[in-house]
Amino acid sequence: MASDIKKNTHPMQLPDHVIGRKATQEELKGSYRRLCMLYHPDKHRDPELKRQAEQLFNLVHQAYEVLSDPQSRAIYDIYGKRGLDVEGWEVVERKRTPVEIREEFERLQRAREERRLQQRTNPKGMISVGVDATDLFDRYEEDYEDAPGGGFPHVEINKMHISQSIEAPLTTTDTAVLSGSLSTHNGNGGGNINVALRRVTSAKGWGEVEFGAGDTHGPLLGMKIFRNLTARCFVTAQCGLNFSSRGVRPGCTTMLARHLDKNTMGYLQWRWGTQSSMNTSIVRDTKTSHFTLAMQLGIPHSFMMMSYQYKFQDDDQTKVKGSIKAGFFGTVVEYGAERKISRHSVLGATVSVGVPQGVSLKIKLNRASQTYFFPIHLTDQLLPSAVFYATVGPLVFYLAIQRLVIRPYVRAQKEQDLEKHRESSASDIARKRQEAESAVLLMQESVRRIIETEESKLGLIILNAWYGKFVTDNSRKHERAKVIDVTVPLQCLVKDSKLILTEATKSGLPGFYDPCVGEEKSLKVLYQFQGVMHQVLSPEGEALRIPKQSHRIDADT
Numbered sequence: 001m002a003s004d005i006k007k008n009t010h011p012m013q014l015p016d017h018v019i020g021r022k023a024t025q026e027e028l029k030g031s032y033r034r035l036c037m038l039y040h041p042d043k044h045r046d047p048e049l050k051r052q053a054e055q056l057f058n059l060v061h062q063a064y065e066v067l068s069d070p071q072s073r074a075i076y077d078i079y080g081k082r083g084l085d086v087e088g089w090e091v092v093e094r095k096r097t098p099v100e101i102r103e104e105f106e107r108l109q110r111a112r113e114e115r116r117l118q119q120r121t122n123p124k125g126m127i128s129v130g131v132d133a134t135d136l137f138d139r140y141e142e143d144y145e146d147a148p149g150g151g152f153p154h155v156e157i158n159k160m161h162i163s164q165s166i167e168a169p170l171t172t173t174d175t176a177v178l179s180g181s182l183s184t185h186n187g188n189g190g191g192n193i194n195v196a197l198r199r200v201t202s203a204k205g206w207g208e209v210e211f212g213a214g215d216t217h218g219p220l221l222g223m224k225i226f227r228n229l230t231a232r233c234f235v236t237a238q239c240g241l242n243f244s245s246r247g248v249r250p251g252c253t254t255m256l257a258r259h260l261d262k263n264t265m266g267y268l269q270w271r272w273g274t275q276s277s278m279n280t281s282i283v284r285d286t287k288t289s290h291f292t293l294a295m296q297l298g299i300p301h302s303f304m305m306m307s308y309q310y311k312f313q314d315d316d317q318t319k320v321k322g323s324i325k326a327g328f329f330g331t332v333v334e335y336g337a338e339r340k341i342s343r344h345s346v347l348g349a350t351v352s353v354g355v356p357q358g359v360s361l362k363i364k365l366n367r368a369s370q371t372y373f374f375p376i377h378l379t380d381q382l383l384p385s386a387v388f389y390a391t392v393g394p395l396v397f398y399l400a401i402q403r404l405v406i407r408p409y410v411r412a413q414k415e416q417d418l419e420k421h422r423e424s425s426a427s428d429i430a431r432k433r434q435e436a437e438s439a440v441l442l443m444q445e446s447v448r449r450i451i452e453t454e455e456s457k458l459g460l461i462i463l464n465a466w467y468g469k470f471v472t473d474n475s476r477k478h479e480r481a482k483v484i485d486v487t488v489p490l491q492c493l494v495k496d497s498k499l500i501l502t503e504a505t506k507s508g509l510p511g512f513y514d515p516c517v518g519e520e521k522s523l524k525v526l527y528q529f530q531g532v533m534h535q536v537l538s539p540e541g542e543a544l545r546i547p548k549q550s551h552r553i554d555a556d557t
Contacts, residue, residue: 025068032064035510038446038492039439052438056510059435122167128373130159130185134358137379137386159185173200190215204228210240218244232259249274275299286314296327303327307334316340321350330355336362341406342369342413349394351387351530359386360392418518425517433514436489441510450494459497460547463533464526465490467506468515470537482516483524490525497529501544527551 037043041056044050135153165179175198182191192214200206205227212220222240229235239252251273258266263286269279277298284291290309296302306346307323322335331354338348345367357381365372378386404447454461468483489511492501506523507514521540527547528534534551538544 010214028064028067032060032068035060038510039442043445044442048142049438049441053442055444056435056439064538122166122369124166124369125164126161126371126373128159128161128375129157131374131376132156132158133376134379137359138381152423159183160189174198192217192220217242222308233257271298271336277301280537290321292323301327301329303329317346319348330357332357338364342410343400349398351390353382353387355382356380359390361390363394422517429514429517432507436484436511436513440488443488443511447488447491450491454494454497457497458530460494460499460526462487462491462494462499462525463528467512468521469519470524471524482519484513484515486512497547499544499546501538501542503541506540 015548022339036057039053039060041050041053041057044053133153133155135155161181161183163179163181165177168176168178170176172255177196178194179196180191180193183189192212194210194212196208196210198206198208206226207226208224210220210222210224212222213219220240220242222238224236224238226236227234233256235254237252237254240250242249242251251271253269253271255267255269255505257268260282264282264284267279267281267283269281271277271279275298277296279294279296279298280290282295288311290307290311292305292307294305296304303325304327305323305325307321309319312318312320313491317340318337319339320335321334325332325334332352333354334350334352336348337348338346341347345365346365348364350362350364352362359378359382359485361376361378363374365378451461453459455508465485465487466483467486470483486509488497489509492511493501501509501523506512506521523538523540523544524536525538525544525546526533526535529547533553534547535553536544536546536548536551
């Protein structure tokens with residue numbers, strides 16, 4: 001369990017070192033009695049120590065009140081301190097099981113979300129810039145010898161597309177969507193604007209009505225329906241009428257989808273209109289891979305397509321992918337990769353090689369809900385030089401930008417966020433430090449008795465213990481270690497020549513506090529057991545049990 005919760009805005013410490021999340025009421029009572037004996041004000045005659053003992057005794061008592069109450073404990077175990085902060089618990093009938101409490105918590109959360117409904121939108125946008133760079137690989141030098149600037153290849157932007165949409169919740173079931181787009185290709189362009197009204201009819205489905213207008217396709221009237229048929233199957237249907245100078249053009253699309261297993265979906269789609277087709281596909285998505293197999297029969301295009309994507313299990317969410325698509329239009333092979341370059345940004349590059357399409361390089365940047373897409377057409381022919389530079393060029397460019405721009409930016413951003421976190425928690429850390437120092441003073445007499453008992457039977461003696469950030473890497477020697485001495489608090493936790501710490505954060509232990517907020521921490525202990533020296537370094541978040549044979553220090557060491 002966490003070390004801090006709030007109740008009536010008053011923080012308190014929980015006895016993490018003795019009990020875990022699944023502790024019984026008897027274990028909880030035993031821990032409570034032990035801490036009460038340690039912090040009881042009547043055990044201290046010094047006025048200052050007596051005052052400090054009263055403060056810590058009250059914190060322990062308030063923590064026990066929360067954990068000894070089944071309802072409060074269930075809320076805390078499931079949702080932590082934020083669960084106890086939710087308004088409305090005081091008027092809720094007391095529940096008997098964590099499941100009922102979870103349902104009540106979710107109901108209160110939904111009520112709070114409804115109050116914020118009018119303040120939320122979901123903006124989405126895309127900017128696409130098409131580049132014609134065929135002059136780089138497919139040109140006759142003699143044709144440009146006499147032309148001004150003929151020595152430089154001619155690269156131009158031949159098409160652009162911009163689209164944007166926002167959602168405006170009207171009620172808990174109704175949403176309005178406003179979207180628009182502008183496009184231009186070789187000097188000719190146009191745009192359109194659409195308004196859609198979506199209503200959630202039940203837990204199984206929703207419907208949407210769309211109205212649109214533009215200078216290229218004319219007015220548009222459409223309708224879309226989604227419906228869950230079973231727990232494993234759903235269907236969508238979309239119909240529309242496009243009014244243009246050539247008359248009314250109807251269209252309709254229906255898709256049926258079914259879960260084939262936990263990670264696999266099957267799709268069957270029919271499209272009627274000016275370009276009628278039938279498409280079927282199987283998509284398998286797992287933690288490490290994504291596979292798609294699709295086939296389409298239609299007018300004017302029929303094709304088969306297969307793609308595979310491998311997901312690396314790293315912090316940058318790196319993915320590599322490849323696909324092949326063959327049909328009446330020719331054959332296209334694509335391969336590429338994408339990687340997370342910052343907290344909200346993903347950069348990807350794909351090389352497309354096809355007949356008769358030629359070679360293209362597609363660069364895409366996703367920044368939150370905005371997408372920037374740059375398709376670069378390199379050549380109309382299959383030239384090895386174009387394939388080579390399309391593959392190696394983006395890789396070299398990315399490595400250079402990663403080293404010179406992205407890494408310094410991410411490092412600076414982390415340091416800035418860490419500094420803000422330190423500033424916001426400075427007063428809280430100062431209070432916890434004062435509480436820890438008071439706890440250490442109150443532990444002195446108990447620790448003296450524990451040491452005497454352990455020495456009499458060659459038991460467990462904590463010689464030195466430090467908690468915080470240790471610098472062990474030679475490349476980080478310039479950094480300063482940030483640790484605190486926790487020898488006394490650890491010795492106070494020794495019972496029957498054993499010390500047991502749970503996986504909970506160690507900064508919540510009595511006599512501890514966080515000396516380096518937001519940084520990785522460890523607990524280093526030098527102890528003596530049966531007259532033999534032992535040493536262990538325990539990372540934050542890991543359980544620790546001592547003594548252990550593996551901690552023993554050899555005589556040579």
